[in-house]
Amino acid sequence: MWRRHGGIRRHERFKVIDFSSNLNPLGPPNELIDAIKSCVSEEAYRFYPDPNYYELRKLLSRLYGVSNDELVVTNGASEALTLSLLTVMRFGINTLVVISPTFSDKELMITTKALGFKTLTSLMKDVGNKFILDCEEVVNLVKSKKAAILLSNPNNPTGTYVPLKVLKYIAESVREGYLIIDEAYLEFTNKSSATCLGMDNVLVVKTLTKIFATPGLRVGALISYNKEFIEVADYIRPTWNIDSLSECVYSKLLSGESFINYFISRTKQVISDWRSYMITKLRELGLVVYNSVANFVLVKHEDIPSSELHSRLLREGIAIRRADTFIGLSKYFSRLCVRSPDDVNKLVVALGRVLKCL
Structure with missing residues (x-):
């Protein structure tokens, strides 16, 4: 059985910005x-x-x-x-x-x-x-x-x-x-x-x-x-x-x-702020972004299959999670984890280049 999961491998960590893995963007404390x-x-x-x-x-x-x-x-x-x-x-x-x-x-x-x-x-x-x-x-x-x-x-x-x-x-x-x-x-x-x-x-x-x-x-x-x-x-x-x-x-x-209470509380606030920024920027590109309470968002991109979008963004140094592997979702869905505004800006630039060429 072939298992699929978000996230990059250890040897890839300096090569890409990882939007595929739903981990705390603040990193380990x-x-x-x-x-x-x-x-x-x-x-x-x-x-x-x-x-x-x-x-x-x-x-x-x-x-x-x-x-x-x-x-x-x-x-x-x-x-x-x-x-x-x-x-x-x-x-x-x-x-x-x-x-x-x-x-x-x-x-x-x-x-x-x-x-x-x-x-x-x-x-x-x-x-x-x-x-x-x-x-x-x-x-x-x-x-x-x-x-x-x-x-x-x-x-x-x-x-x-x-x-x-x-x-x-x-x-x-x-x-x-x-x-x-x-x-x-x-x-x-x-x-x-x-x-x-x-x-x-x-x-x-x-x-x-x-x-x-x-x-x-x-x-x-x-x-x-x-x-x-x-x-x-x-x-x-x-x-x-x-x-x-x-x-x-x-x-x-x-x-x-x-400390645990403080760290979790701070994480919640950061995720809320960064998620709002990320959703706004992605919707400005004309993408369908679903409302989320979590540290990730689901995106629909009807002009390009997730497999192709994934490959093209990897060439831009960005990893996303294909969502066509989930039951009930078509090949036009991807999942992106919440990251900092700086990383989101880089994602938006890369997405803009990909979408412009369609």
Whole structure:
């Protein structure tokens, strides 16, 4: 199976401006770099990590406002999603409804089929400059089924946020099943987490790799108020699924609660300001830019396929994320992460050159 993902490789980092990877444009904070240096000097990599991740689990629980026994430490959001699927199967779920487009949805379909799920898809609706969830369609798909529903919130790649009252309605419609919500990008917004619902059948996926811009140090969490579910998930979780260096670094970083709150708050403000600037500049080029609450925007460019636009911009030293790989999106969609006004200006100049030649 060929896996697709945004982001450039390490050896490419000085060659292009990366609009393809949805990481914090502020980069890792100095405090995190200091934690890395400290953990390396302590030779944390020479020791096994705590198989129960007691300290890291305690700090993650504090960060997300839940108790220790309502959270499983995972290797980023991707493992948390896989772990949630493996665990719902243990509770008799064999039908999965995926709200698309969403992160790695084509790969997800292959994975769920391999696991034995009957997988159904509900496509978000393109209405002008935003995508919306068809709530009633989702509810009808799970009627009289013991099913799980999977969605990302904010949605990747559309940037749409589904309000808590809608999530509650959906969760109540699948009382014998589960609502799995990937909140990988929630920390970039001023929106509320689904943990606020306090419902036993709501599973929330979290990650630190996006907000702290460390995809190579993978730490995430699977959260549920259903403690029996968390206990089973923790049994399924591989021993030492987080390496000792990542465990050490994030244990040090998260111990500074006031700094973490400050950094996330500052990031939200920067993203809001830079996103507004970016949307304005892209719309001035005549592109369709969808409203977003996240650290990325979805763009429609009807005069050029995303594969060609991607190739041409790479020659200009700019990487973007093709969005035709997402279920429900045509070859005329791309996703761009929010970057600084200086980088956006360079993007606009390059886009202008490409579009002028069509």
